[in-house]
Amino acid sequence: MLAIFPLVVLLLALTGRARSATDQVLDVDGNPVRAGIGYYILPAHSSRSGGLTSLSRSGSCPFNVVQADSGLDQGTQLTFAPATGKKEVRLVTDLNIEFLSVNHCGSSAVWKYAGVDEATGQRFITLGGTAGNPGPATVSNWFKIEKEGDHYALVFCPTVCESCRVVCGNVGIYSENGSQFLALSDPAFPVKFRKA
Structure with missing residues (x-):
């Protein structure tokens, strides 16, 4: 019976390690995506359109996050910064x-949810956010x-503020005047990550 106890502990440790490894985000080469390193966000499936970049909807500020027109365009390099600091x-x-x-x-090139656009009713993703400082x-x-x-x-669907009421949503695509703008909508835009 005592010989089984170490085996159970070992199995639990291995199971826990496997579970924690599965929640890593992986790039197209199967490597963990890391904070502070340049990546491209690309469509997950073959597409005539390219990676993510920025464009002004109105010809003025703020700039929106959009999908590049050409499938040959990987978009603009970006980086991730987890609230955990890991x-x-x-x-x-x-x-x-x-x-x-x-x-x-x-303004900054940090993405942010811009709220509801009165003219279209869409909930666009724009630039001009604040990096770090998780909270209200x-x-x-x-x-x-x-x-x-x-x-x-x-x-x-941020959880950096427990007392804040947020509208959660998938980041999808909204087509307008030939451009593909990122907005909160269904279905979600399927993506993959390529290290720059």
């Missing part, structure tokens, strides 16, 4: 997403990555 990006963890080498309107003042700047079958999906 280096590995994990599923269903609050994180900031920020385009690298982008400076529109003198930055609640609109936190996104999550979820696993959807063989691909990933981006979700807005």
Whole structure:
């Protein structure tokens, strides 16, 4: 009976380690996605359109997050910053997403949920968010990555503020004037991550 106890402890330890490894977000090469490193977010399935970048809907600020028109365009490099401060990006963890080498309107390139657009009723993802400082003042700047079958999906449903009431939603695509804008909608836009 005593010989079984160490075996049970070993099995529980291995099971726990396997479970924690499965919630890592992986890039297209099967490597863990890491904070502070440049990546491209690309459509998970073959598409005529490319990766994610930024564009102004109105010709002025703020700039929106959009899918590039050409499938040959990987989009703009971006980085992830989990609220936990850890280096590995994990599923269903609050994180900031920020385009690298982008400076529109003198504001940040951190993604944020912009609320409901009165003209269209859409809930767009724009730039101009605040990096870090999880809490009520930055609640609109936190996104999550979820696993959807063989691909990933981006979700807005921050938990960095327990007292805040947020509208959760999948990050999908809204087509307008030939451009593919990211907005909270169903279905979620299936994505994958490629290290820059």
